[in-house]
Amino acid sequence: MTSSPLRLILISTPIGFIGSGKGGGVELTLVAIIKGLLEMGHHIVLVAPYGSFLPSGCEGAEIITVKGIDQSSWQHQVPDAPITIPFNGMLPKLVEVALKVSKNSDAILNLCYDWLPLWLTPFVEPKIFHLISMAGVSKLMEATVRDLSKTHHSRLAFHTFSQASDYELIDQPIVLGNGFDLKNYHFQLKGQGPLGWAGRVAPEKGLEDAAKVAADLGDKLFVWGLIEDKAYASKIESLVPEGTIEWKGFLNTQEFQSQLGSCRALINTPKWNEAYGNVVAEAMACGVPVVAYRRGGPGELVQSGVTGWLVPSDDIEGLKKGVLNIDKIKRQNCRDWANESASYQMFAKRINSWIQSGLGIR
Incomplete structure (x- = not known):
């Protein structure tokens, strides 16, 4: 049990439901984070696309599913592609629900690699933390991460130094690795x-x-x-x-x-x-x-x-x-x-330390 249990809202990827495989490595990462944080005593609410399911070990998490049209991944677009959101799109729906249910929560942890939650971070009351799941494949996303680093650098974290090197950051990157059961x-x-x-x-x-x-x-x-x-x-x-x-x-x-x-x-x-x-x-x-x-x-x-x-x-x-x-x-x-x-327990401890530090708890 951690000394400072938190209520955390997690935002999943908008490009496919958990279990579909469309989310690639984000699906495994999300499960590792949930299992590890639950074991540390945190309360977890996951906002994810309709059809999502969590494996054994994640039963303690609350899951809210949202219906909408999947977002296109930035990796499948040209580097200078503009922002596009389909009608009835999944991306804004996930963010909207996460913001609504976060009123009595300590923070939002976003695993969605897209511009909207990053751009919103300085303008909303809930404190949003972002685990960036991709290297630089989009000029717009690189600029969005760069701009957030200038104002909320401590809210950004990366998996590796190689990945972080694709972004123009105001300070040394926060690198957390990844974890597995x-x-x-x-x-x-x-x-x-x-x-x-x-x-x-x-x-x-x-x-x-x-x-x-x-x-x-x-x-x-x-x-x-x-x-x-x-x-x-x-x-x-x-x-x-x-x-x-x-x-x-x-x-x-x-x-x-x-x-x-x-x-x-x-x-x-x-x-x-x-x-x-x-x-x-x-x-x-x-x-x-x-x-x-x-x-x-x-x-x-x-x-x-x-x-x-x-x-x-x-x-x-x-x-x-x-x-x-x-x-x-x-x-x-x-x-x-x-x-x-690469154990999920160590990964979750790094996630926990990052968020608690960003909240000023320690």
Whole structure:
């Protein structure tokens, strides 16, 4: 029990209901925060899209669901795209409900990566804190974060320093990492299975590079994740020998980690600056070494030569070399890193300290 229990309102992503997979890593992050803060004695109210559900361990949270049209993600728009909100849009509805129910609360924690809650922060009475879930992909969002940093820097937090470096901040960034319920990830000491890749199947994730590595090495590649772009997925499959890719789909954590844990290595190939790299942490929690581009969050998570191999961005030959040298990595090192750096309990403590400090409690 924390010495200062808080009543907190959490705003979920407006691009899909929790459990749909559309929210990407935000869904896992949200669950980790809720579980951790509940265990610390806080009262949690989650405002989320209709259809959202929370897994075991989050029963103590109150959930208010809202109907509306999903917001488009900034990562799927051009860098200088303008603000657009569909008629009956989810974004303003989530914010409106959160503000209404926050009257007797201590703070709002926003996990929605969009301009509206950021822009509103100086103008509303509830104190809104923002865990920024993406690196800079929009000029408008970068400007909005920059402007809020000038007036309310302590209300902004990031997952990694690499992510935060995309933004022009008035002071050093508040970096909180991320967290997972590690008891749900079973350590597998021996992984003699195929190569693995996980994430939303969309161009910015770079699946084609991992597929080429597997094809060139004559290996099989298990692919987990929601196929957002079916044409992109079909194109990748056409570029490699039949049977190279085995599509595993979007699975719940139990099924995902069980299959992932048998892999020899996870290949991580983002074409953009990943904010954190949840699948990298999940793989290491299972004992699976990671071969990744030295780009964004994964470049901070993987210790080259200890928990996997980091190679220059877009260096496919480097990826192949890393895979060929994966037997030099001790799988126990990977699980040890997860235990020391990525539990949801530690993550929630960092979240708690950040918010309590921002409220002037300590």
